[in-house]
Amino acid sequence: MSKVDHSALRVNQAFIIGLLIAAFVANAAWLVAFVMLVMAYGTARQQPGFKVVYANLLKPRGWVKPDVLNDNPEPHVFAQGFGVVVLLGAALAFFAGFSAVGWGLAWLVIALAALNLFVGFCAGCAVYYWLNRLRLPGFSKAPPAGTFPGMRPK
């Protein structure tokens, strides 16, 4: 267990939601690909994709205050990676001309990010903890004590 700044996660989710909705309204599939690339970069660096905005702009100016909790960072990275896979599917669908499928997948990511942002339930983290219960290699972390798998720790 280590310290996870949930404000950074929330900023990341807010940017994902905002940019994907903007992409839908503007019919800009390239913006979906951009969000996917930022999230993929973040997943590779084991951090939220849009952390740079939080760390360099929002936090120093005091616009968003840190909310550091005892939590496992791995499930959040996994959840973001799951989002990357879904958006990759969306990008491939756009490329293949199935834009309805592409936007459907983009809205799935919006819905899951909104669930995390507004309700505090991380569906990707829940999948991670479920795989942990199945003792799958690489999924070594169990949910924080007293926390329902996928819910934000109290």
Place this chain on the structure above:
Amino acid sequence: MDIFTRLALALALIAFGMRVYWMWNRWQLWRLSRGRVAMLPGLETLRVGVPAILYFTTPDCVPCRTTQRPTLERLKAELADNLQVVEIDATVRPNLADQWGVLSIPTTFIIDPSGQPRRVNHGVTNAAKLKQQLEEISGGNPKEEGGSRQEEGSNLSLRPS
């Protein structure tokens, strides 16, 4: 689809999501309000006849320390005997937080003068919104009653005393 159709569709989907979230909050309050005052855990020390804010926090919660608690203290000082604030540390009483369906910290429940939970706020809530909610429940808006038990003469002014 032109941009206006897409915008309308996006707004409709967002509105749907907000509606689901609202309904979920209402369900949570309905589930809690089925119990009588004395049966609602965490409210044992509550004085009937005075509205209350049930405030779930944790020692690690920075927004609670920097924003929510000062807001509640200011509100309590302003409303004095017309408001009760019950603070619960969710790390000390995790079962209570689960019973109340607390998903994130801070969470505030607005309790009406008869002891029934009437509003829930997930996350930091400013003083203006809390005050508005307290006024709504004390004003006895019939649409918002939801069958809850209303004490006779429990309507009270939220003017500073």
